Amino acid sequence: MTQAAAARPAQAWWVLLTVALAGFASGLPLALTGQAMQAWLSLEGIDVATIGFLSLVGLPYTFKFLWAPLMDRFEPLPGLLGRRRGWLVITQLALAGALLALSTTAPKTQTLGFALLAVMVAFLSASQDVVIDAWRTDVLDPAHRGLGASLTVLGYRLAMILSGGVALIWTDPANAGSGGWTWPEVYRFMAMLMLGAAALSAFVLPRVEPLQGPRSQAANDLRGFLAVLVAVALGVWASNRWGAQAAQLLAGPALASTALTPALQKKWLDLVALLLGVGLTLPLAAWTARAARFETLLGGLRNYFAQPGAAAFLLFIVLYKLGDAFAGSLLTPFLLQGMAYSQAEVGVVNKLIGLWLTIAGALLGGALMLRLGLWRSLLFFGVLQMASNLGFWWLAQAGRDALPGLVLPAFDWGFVHLAQPTPVDGGLLMAIAFENITGGMGTAAFVAFLMNLTSQRFTATQFALLSAFASVGRVWVGPLAGVLAETIGWPRFFVVSTLAAVPALWMLWRLRGPISALDQR
Numbered sequence: 252m253t254q255a256a257a258a259r260p261a262q263a264w265w266v267l268l269t270v271a272l273a274g275f276a277s278g279l280p281l282a283l284t285g286q287a288m289q290a291w292l293s294l295e296g297i298d299v300a301t302i303g304f305l306s307l308v309g310l311p312y313t314f315k316f317l318w319a320p321l322m323d324r325f326e327p328l329p330g331l332l333g334r335r336r337g338w339l340v341i342t343q344l345a346l347a348g349a350l351l352a353l354s355t356t357a358p359k360t361q362t363l364g365f366a367l368l369a370v371m372v373a374f375l376s377a378s379q380d381v382v383i384d385a386w387r388t389d390v391l392d393p394a395h396r397g398l399g400a401s402l403t404v405l406g407y408r409l410a411m412i413l414s415g416g417v418a419l420i421w422t423d424p425a426n427a428g429s430g431g432w433t434w435p436e437v438y439r440f441m442a443m444l445m446l447g448a449a450a451l452s453a454f455v456l457p458r459v460e461p462l463q464g465p466r467s468q469a470a471n472d473l474r475g476f477l478a479v480l481v482a483v484a485l486g487v488w489a490s491n492r493w494g495a496q497a498a499q500l501l502a503g504p505a506l507a508s509t510a511l512t513p514a515l516q517k518k519w520l521d522l523v524a525l526l527l528g529v530g531l532t533l534p535l536a537a538w539t540a541r542a543a544r545f546e547t548l549l550g551g552l553r554n555y556f557a558q559p560g561a562a563a564f565l566l567f568i569v570l571y572k573l574g575d576a577f578a579g580s581l582l583t584p585f586l587l588q589g590m591a592y593s594q595a596e597v598g599v600v601n602k603l604i605g606l607w608l609t610i611a612g613a614l615l616g617g618a619l620m621l622r623l624g625l626w627r628s629l630l631f632f633g634v635l636q637m638a639s640n641l642g643f644w645w646l647a648q649a650g651r652d653a654l655p656g657l658v659l660p661a662f663d664w665g666f667v668h669l670a671q672p673t674p675v676d677g678g679l680l681m682a683i684a685f686e687n688i689t690g691g692m693g694t695a696a697f698v699a700f701l702m703n704l705t706s707q708r709f710t711a712t713q714f715a716l717l718s719a720f721a722s723v724g725r726v727w728v729g730p731l732a733g734v735l736a737e738t739i740g741w742p743r744f745f746v747v748s749t750l751a752a753v754p755a756l757w758m759l760w761r762l763r764g765p766i767s768a769l770d771q772r
Contacts, residue, residue, distance in 0.1 A: 278407035290583050319385075354438035570755035658672050659675055
């Protein structure tokens, strides 16, 4: 039993409530560099392939395990806020500042500056996630982690309803003359919310005391981290310097023999150059970490890989949400540009109604896990996740108005309003409902699975590694998805996204023994 659960068994309900609050803080910035940002870019008239490449601003989510060891090793404001809360307050205050800066930058005329600020927001958001994931795993008793995972999804999705759903209604052009918001105003408001989250983190979240026992040398960890940063910078520089030439050499002749337009050929070459850069940078960073003796990182990795099936678990983590990530990576441009739905309609259905259904799915998933167990939950929910992608295939094939819809009347709830009645397409509602319910169920089981894989001594390092692998699909499929959607069209794109879920289900069947054993810990 963890420190918090042992010390305050009568206050378990309070710990679970704070887990939901932390989930809200974690979910708030994600849409602001994801789907909300895509809506802003779509409104500015930026093409789908460019939006796909700009999804790379989320790269810090896939590399956060590199600096997570510092959050395990060091305690900012020692003795004041405990092991985790000091880092949480620092990252949330910095997030507020970065969102404020982003609100002053125009994406169409200041694209590079906008992208760099978005990367900074993603870096700080990923850092916040490192701390929240570790804090949640530390304060929750293993018996409550399934319920804790459901409440995390609850808070997370409530935040995304605000930043990714209500925000689209606020900024819909139909509301422009009646109190509608601009996107910069939305980002300034979200910055203020992050300031409030920092206050809650400082004064409300349960404290986690420092671990006792020997620790790695601080100088080694700092030196190792700086060495890894240098290695990553060298890999990025080499990729920028020679990546395009290497991509042209490897893929140029094959692409030239196709019927693709020169513009699409260029985008495919850019994608190949990107993959070559990753193939160079990651091994270079790993070699540097070993050479520089980055002990907290290396110790956390050794501890994780000591358990049976560790490497296979990592591959499964990448694959489990891959189909979902493929379909969701360009869902907002598909709905706004491909299907020509209005921002208000997308905001109401995909973000408000859809995310509430995700919450319902997460809570249902948490309840079913008590009866099904971890492995059967992952399998059942995974099959449903895969099938949900076919809903968007059907929507792309059938088009608008294939099913009877409804008209949402104008309303004014104070914090959000519609200036005029908004039609809601029945086909859109059906596809979104199925996808969000099943996605919420799968996420609840998946988060519980990740928590069961970590060791308390290296919680931040290991959970950051696992969740970074989990975000590989969400971040890295964006460039491929954008180019692929332009090349083969939306219906075939969603068929590919469905097939992308099959390898995970095959692996899950093969890993049923080791995953079932995690329930016995």
